Amino acid sequence: MxxxxxxxxxxxxxxxxHTRYRKQLPxxxxxxxxxxKDKQCFEHIGAQLIPSRQSVIEIIFRIREILFPGYxxxxxxxxxxxxxxxxxxxxxxxxxxxSEQMTLSxxxxxxxxxxxxxQCVKLGYExxxxxxxxxxxxxxxxxxxxxxxxxxxxAAKSYDEIxxxxxxxxxxxxxxxxxxxxxxxxxxxxxxxxxxxHSVTGIDIHPGAQIGESFFIDHGTGVVIGxxxxxxxxxxxxxxxxxxxxxxxxxAGDLLRGRKRHPTIEDEVIxxxxxxxxxxxxxxxxxxxxxxxxxxxxxxxxxxxxxLEAPRLxxx
Amino acid sequence: MxxxxxxxxxxxxxxxxHTRYRKQLPxxxxxxxxxxKDKQCFEHIGAQLIPSRQSVIEIIFRIREILFPGYxxxxxxxxxxxxxxxxxxxxxxxxxxxSEQMTLSxxxxxxxxxxxxxQCVKLGYExxxxxxxxxxxxxxxxxxxxxxxxxxxxAAKSYDEIxxxxxxxxxxxxxxxxxxxxxxxxxxxxxxxxxxxHSVTGIDIHPGAQIGESFFIDHGTGVVIGxxxxxxxxxxxxxxxxxxxxxxxxxAGDLLRGRKRHPTIEDEVIxxxxxxxxxxxxxxxxxxxxxxxxxxxxxxxxxxxxxLEAPRLxxx
Amino acid sequence: MxxxxxxxxxxxxxxxxHTRYRKQLPxxxxxxxxxxKDKQCFEHIGAQLIPSRQSVIEIIFRIREILFPGYxxxxxxxxxxxxxxxxxxxxxxxxxxxSEQMTLSxxxxxxxxxxxxxQCVKLGYExxxxxxxxxxxxxxxxxxxxxxxxxxxxAAKSYDEIxxxxxxxxxxxxxxxxxxxxxxxxxxxxxxxxxxxHSVTGIDIHPGAQIGESFFIDHGTGVVIGxxxxxxxxxxxxxxxxxxxxxxxxxAGDLLRGRKRHPTIEDEVIxxxxxxxxxxxxxxxxxxxxxxxxxxxxxxxxxxxxxLEAPRLxxx
Numbered sequence: 001m002x003x004x005x006x007x008x009x010x011x012x013x014x015x016x017x018h019t020r021y022r023k024q025l026p027x028x029x030x031x032x033x034x035x036x037k038d039k040q041c042f043e044h045i046g047a048q049l050i051p052s053r054q055s056v057i058e059i060i061f062r063i064r065e066i067l068f069p070g071y072x073x074x075x076x077x078x079x080x081x082x083x084x085x086x087x088x089x090x091x092x093x094x095x096x097x098x099s100e101q102m103t104l105s106x107x108x109x110x111x112x113x114x115x116x117x118x119q120c121v122k123l124g125y126e127x128x129x130x131x132x133x134x135x136x137x138x139x140x141x142x143x144x145x146x147x148x149x150x151x152x153x154x155a156a157k158s159y160d161e162i163x164x165x166x167x168x169x170x171x172x173x174x175x176x177x178x179x180x181x182x183x184x185x186x187x188x189x190x191x192x193x194x195x196x197x198h199s200v201t202g203i204d205i206h207p208g209a210q211i212g213e214s215f216f217i218d219h220g221t222g223v224v225i226g227x228x229x230x231x232x233x234x235x236x237x238x239x240x241x242x243x244x245x246x247x248x249x250x251x252a253g254d255l256l257r258g259r260k261r262h263p264t265i266e267d268e269v270i271x272x273x274x275x276x277x278x279x280x281x282x283x284x285x286x287x288x289x290x291x292x293x294x295x296x297x298x299x300x301x302x303x304x305x306x307x308l309e310a311p312r313l314x315x316x
Numbered sequence: 317m318x319x320x321x322x323x324x325x326x327x328x329x330x331x332x333x334h335t336r337y338r339k340q341l342p343x344x345x346x347x348x349x350x351x352x353k354d355k356q357c358f359e360h361i362g363a364q365l366i367p368s369r370q371s372v373i374e375i376i377f378r379i380r381e382i383l384f385p386g387y388x389x390x391x392x393x394x395x396x397x398x399x400x401x402x403x404x405x406x407x408x409x410x411x412x413x414x415s416e417q418m419t420l421s422x423x424x425x426x427x428x429x430x431x432x433x434x435q436c437v438k439l440g441y442e443x444x445x446x447x448x449x450x451x452x453x454x455x456x457x458x459x460x461x462x463x464x465x466x467x468x469x470x471a472a473k474s475y476d477e478i479x480x481x482x483x484x485x486x487x488x489x490x491x492x493x494x495x496x497x498x499x500x501x502x503x504x505x506x507x508x509x510x511x512x513x514h515s516v517t518g519i520d521i522h523p524g525a526q527i528g529e530s531f532f533i534d535h536g537t538g539v540v541i542g543x544x545x546x547x548x549x550x551x552x553x554x555x556x557x558x559x560x561x562x563x564x565x566x567x568a569g570d571l572l573r574g575r576k577r578h579p580t581i582e583d584e585v586i587x588x589x590x591x592x593x594x595x596x597x598x599x600x601x602x603x604x605x606x607x608x609x610x611x612x613x614x615x616x617x618x619x620x621x622x623x624l625e626a627p628r629l630x631x632x
Numbered sequence: 633m634x635x636x637x638x639x640x641x642x643x644x645x646x647x648x649x650h651t652r653y654r655k656q657l658p659x660x661x662x663x664x665x666x667x668x669k670d671k672q673c674f675e676h677i678g679a680q681l682i683p684s685r686q687s688v689i690e691i692i693f694r695i696r697e698i699l700f701p702g703y704x705x706x707x708x709x710x711x712x713x714x715x716x717x718x719x720x721x722x723x724x725x726x727x728x729x730x731s732e733q734m735t736l737s738x739x740x741x742x743x744x745x746x747x748x749x750x751q752c753v754k755l756g757y758e759x760x761x762x763x764x765x766x767x768x769x770x771x772x773x774x775x776x777x778x779x780x781x782x783x784x785x786x787a788a789k790s791y792d793e794i795x796x797x798x799x800x801x802x803x804x805x806x807x808x809x810x811x812x813x814x815x816x817x818x819x820x821x822x823x824x825x826x827x828x829x830h831s832v833t834g835i836d837i838h839p840g841a842q843i844g845e846s847f848f849i850d851h852g853t854g855v856v857i858g859x860x861x862x863x864x865x866x867x868x869x870x871x872x873x874x875x876x877x878x879x880x881x882x883x884a885g886d887l888l889r890g891r892k893r894h895p896t897i898e899d900e901v902i903x904x905x906x907x908x909x910x911x912x913x914x915x916x917x918x919x920x921x922x923x924x925x926x927x928x929x930x931x932x933x934x935x936x937x938x939x940l941e942a943p944r945l946x947x948x
Contacts, residue, residue: 014753023729028595028764029720032698035768041775042795044702053704053796070360072369078361088345092725095341108792114522121330122690125337131346137353143332143357154572156524160424161504162359162370165511188793195797199832200515202537202853204871210672221518221538221706221834222853223554224871224905229788239520239540240556240854242871245786247921256786273540273558273592276905276924289563292592292946293611295925308942312625313610382664386676386684394677404661411657436645438751441653447661452667459673470877470888471838471859476740477820479674481686481827516831518853537834537854538872554875555836555856587893588873589856589908609927628941629926 050108051101056192059101062094063177066138071163091132099128102186109187127184134180141213142270145172149217152236168217171203178207209243211235213269219273226262228280235265238273238292246297267300317439366424367417373509375417378410379493383455387479394560415444425503443500450496457529459527461488464530468552472584484533487519494523528583535589542578544596551581554589556607562595562613582618635939682740683733688824691733693725694726695809699771703795723764729761734818741819759816766812777804780846784868799847805834810839841875843867844899858894860912867897870905870924878911878929898934 003011004081036043044050061072069076069087078086087212103124110117117123128203149162149169156162163171174197178190190207202221205211209225213234217223219239224232229243245261269284272275272292277284284290285302318328352359360366379390385403386394394402418524419440426433427574433439464476465485472478478485490513494506505525514520518527518537521527525541533539535555541547545559561577576596585600586595587610600606601618649836676682676909693704698719702710709719723855735756744750749755779795781801788794794801806829810822822839830836834853837843841857842867849855851871857863861875877893892912899915903909904924916922917934 017754017757021731021761022727024761024766026720028761028767032689032764032767032771033716033725035771036701041771042700042703042778042791043710043715044700044792044795045712045715049817050703050792050796052897068360069352070356071358071366077365078359080361082347083359083361085343087349088342091345091348092341095338099337099814114679115913122333125333129337129340132341132348135344135348136914139348139351139357139528146358152767154575154577155506155524157503158571158616159358159361159421160366161507162368163360164504165507167511167514188791188796190695191793193790195799198799198853202834203724204851208787219522219540221514221540222872224851225854232948239558240538240872242648244905247902247923257788259786265472269925270563272371272563273560274590291563293609293925295940296940296945298948305946308611309946314621314623314625315616316621316623356787385668385674387674387682388767391679396677399677400661400665403665404658407661407664408657411654415653438649444652445656445660448657448664451660455664455667455673462674467776470893471840471890472889473823474757475820476672476676476682478824480682480820481823483827483830520832527938535836535856536832537836537856551842569791572907588879590906591878599856607879609925625926626663627927630937630939631932632937632939 014240021191044108051105051189053192055101056189057180057196059094059172060177060193060196062090062097063135064173064255066094066135067142067173068163071160079310083292089220095128095132097133098123101135104230105186105188106225127181127186130184130185131180138176142169142173145169145215148234148236148299149218153217153218167201167203168220171197171201171205171217171220171223172211172215175205175207175209175211179209179211182207208261229262230264232265232267232269232286234268235270237271240274241271242276244276244278244282362544365420367421367505367508369508369512371413371507373416373512374491375410375414375511376490376512377404377559380450380489382406382410383458383489387476392613398537411444411448414447415440417505418443419504421504424500443497443502446500447496453490454496457492458489460529460549461485461531464532464550464552465534468532469534482518483517487513487517487521487533487539488527488531489528489535490523491523491525495527496524498523524579544576545578546580548581548583548585550584551586555586556590557574558585558592560592560594633872648829675690681736683737683821683824685824685828687729688821691726691730692806692809692825692828692908693721694729695767696805698722698726699774699805700795703792705917708741727760727764730763731756733821737818737820745831746852753909759813759818762816763812767880770808770812774801775807776845777801777847780848780866780868785850799833799835800852803829803833803837803849803852803855804843804847807837807839807841807843813837813839839865860892861894864897864899864902864918867902869903872906873903874908875909876908878908 012091044200050110058119067070069083093275094272106120106123107117110120146159146162146169148157149166150156161316172194176192194205194207205225206227208227209229211231215232216236224242224244226244262280263277263282265284266286268287271290274293275290277296279297281301282297285300285304287302288304289302289309294306300306366489381388381493382403385399401512406570419436422436422439423433426436462475462478464481466472466475467603490509497506510521510523519533519539521541522543522547524543525545527547532552538556540558540560542560559579579593579595579598582602584603589607590609591606591610595613597614598613601616602620603621607623616622643659669851670686692915697704701715701719718861724870734915738752738755739749742752754872778791778794779797782791783787806822806825810825813822823886826837826839837857843860843863846866848868852874856874856876859877875895894912895909895914898918902918903922904926907922909928911929915931917932919934920932923939926938932938
């Protein structure tokens with residue numbers, strides 16, 4: 001069979017069109033590569049490899065399997081016989097992956113200060129081990145958080161449902177992991193973790209914040225807890241709550257870096273949806289209740305109930 | 317070629333460092349395994365396997381392909397000839413995967429009450445089939461939701477854009493699936509589904525809520541619709557709207573479980589961004605319009621327009 | 633060894649149960665296929681294949697690797713020697729994938745208007761190339777955005793942390809890509825991109841909005857920037873800010889499509905968390921500062937500071 005002349009022509013045309021456009025690529029590529037020559041834009045050339053965001057996320061999920069044994073590994077049943085072996089294997093693998101990523105983050109940090117890092121591999125092992133040693137404590141604190149969720153949410157059907165599906169628990173778990181790493185002064189990784197949790201839950205907790213046990217966040221979308229916030233025990237907050245800094249002038253970045261800019265929340269406080277509490281010197285006293293949408297920039301005494309004077313509504 | 321003594325030494329040092337840290341792992345692992353011995357933290361040992369979150373998410377996407385044929389399968393073109401075969405194949409595969417996950421969720425629920433579940437496999441088949449039978453109805457209701465989106469959003473360019481990319485439609489679709497399963501009293505799976513949609517869209521609709529046809533959520537981030545909310549037909553809501561419970565005392569969880577705690581929204585109501593409506597006895601009457609940021613804890617008569625008295629602004 | 637009669641019976645029963653349920657599938661499948669016969673629900677039958685959401689997301693990540701060389705490819709180190717080859721390879725592959733998806737989107741658009749599209753393949757090449765040519769400019773604008781983030785956020789530890797983990801930067805990057813495609817009148821793809829970023833960050837920027845350089849969004853969850861918004865240079869906004877349309881009557885969709893419905897924000901403006909600015913004729917003048925939770929539907933002169941008169945709080 002012979003193809004018709006028309007078919008042959010259409011084929012050729014298609015090929016030629018493709019080629020004609022492809023021939024313009026080298027010029028475009030040259031412009032793209034050179035577009036950064038004047039250093040006005042960001043590239044990461046000649047630098048150390050960076051912790052892989054994908055690996056950091058994988059590390060979160062590996063840690064979660066160890067924190068909540070039997071909940072998230074769905075291929076093998078855990079029982080008292082194999083628990084020890086499974087945990088051993090998980091921790092072993094986590095150590096290898098985590099120390100490697102930590103080494104990358106230390107190396108990257110060294111180069112930023114133009115220093116070579118002969119100790120980075122060792123630092124990676126050391127800090128990974130230090131993190132593993134903190135796991136028993138993290139498990140115990142998380143158990144108090146889960147109980148607080150069950151007590152605080154009438155829609156909770158079981159503890160298992162909370163462990164499985166509550167975004168607040170996921171965000172708090174990632175925060176407790178990231179905060180431990182923040183305290184160990186591991187660069188980059190804590191923030192990559194917290195922004196992953198932010199992305200998944202809409203809850204933005206900076207790894208530097210200090211948060212006591214039995215902490216519950218319900219619904220959670222829009223919650224912001226700033227770097228220097230300090231939160232006591234048995235605190236409960238709802239969606240859209242901000243613990244933030246007072247208004248910042250332009251270029252405030254450098255001036256305020258490292259200073260206490262976010263509020264202190266004492267034990268047993270409840271903060272309802274949409275409330276905003278600002279400023280490093282603001283203290284919300286023990287057992288106080290902050291109503292929905294309240295906007296606070298000054299301290300509140302213990303045992304106070306603060307509610308918005310009902311704004312007048314117009315009914316037409 | 318012979319390696320220099322320095323190189324050999326560096327190699328050995330590296331190996332020894334690694335080994336030295338690894339030797340500490342067994343001690344750490346023992347502490348981790350034992351850290352839960354007193355049952356103060358959560359593990360899921362010796363229990364039945366649990367529905368896999370990953371499988372539940374896969375099920376959502378398989379159902380979506382059946383609900384909107386031709387929109388989301390991008391490898392094969394659907395036409396009137398193969399529609400029947402493709403749908404048949406998709407439904408068949410969904411039945412197998414879904415009934416398996418349902419069986420796991422029933423088994424898990426049985427064990428929670430310390431009962432054996434001889435019927436769990438059969439229940440899995442039965443409830444998976446029951447769900448499949450509800451698909452035609454879900455398709456029809458979703459079609460009203462998509463039309464409502466097109467009518468309500470001047471930025472919508474086409475119905476296809478809405479089906480493809482609108483987070484509100486995704487959240488409502490997952491809600492309608494999860495609500496059907498909630499009514500069938502399938503454990504765990506509905507809530508895993510709704511929290512997945514919450515994670516993807518920032519829209520948190522509890523599977524227990526009742527929502528009529530032609531429902532539209534625009535933008536949607538921060539929307540919370542509580543478990544016992546009841547919403548009529550042709551309702552439209554915007555980002556940040558909360559249909560919630562009145563303030564809960566500590567330990568309210570057990571007291572209020574199962575009671576009507578969230579509001580009733582009648583037909584044709586519009587609720588603008590950031591409005592909060594609370595309480596199980598609050599009813600928003602037909603055709604009423606609730607303005608942005610309004611905070612309501614009492615019922616509103618039909619045909620009422622409620623707006624915030626413009627708060628005084630200070631201009632400097 | 634012979635199986636006991638009971639075991640054999642249990643096996644048979646299991647098999648028969650499965651079969652009994654499976655036999656009901658054909659009836660269910662028929663109903664599902666036919667449930668759309670009256671065209672009351674949405675299907676996409678006999679239509680062109682549609683751009684794959686998964687491919688569009690992959691395209692975003694491929695573009696990001698080119699925009700920020702060395703930051704996101706974690707397997708190979710980039711240096712001045714291989715930068716050119718790596719970029720060349722990345723751009724080459726992007727061209728092929730992107731032009732294919734663009735062709736699909738043009739074909740799909742043609743069929744919507746019942747026109748054949750002989751030019752769609754060529755259009756795909758042409759518009760993919762045009763997009764590639766815009767990359768140097770997008771890189772330069774993004775560099776100003778990253779500097780603005782560092783200056784505006786005291787919690788930022790380094791530029792690298794911002795590039796890696798700031799959701800605001802991700803949302804702005806996707807917006808700048810999608811806006812370029814919106815200007816090239818590429819159908820469907822820009823909106824799929826912006827809804828992906830919305831899903832990941834909680835920040836909803838319509839591709840049609842116009843946004844100047846050095847734009848910073850902090851935290852970001854709940855931000856909504858409508859289709860016809862216009863934003864100047866050096867603007868900074870916080871979580872929960874809405875640039876929206878005034879209230880829309882039912883069925884407003886068709887009436888208002890294409891009209892300017894969203895506000896204009898001039899250079900150097902700061903808008904704090906939760907503020908809502910509505911209406912196509914509303915202009916916020918240069919260097920003005922809009923306080924948290926402020927609700928504005930009228931223009932504000934330059935150099936004005938607008939804050940909410942502190943709502944009265946009730947302390948109990």
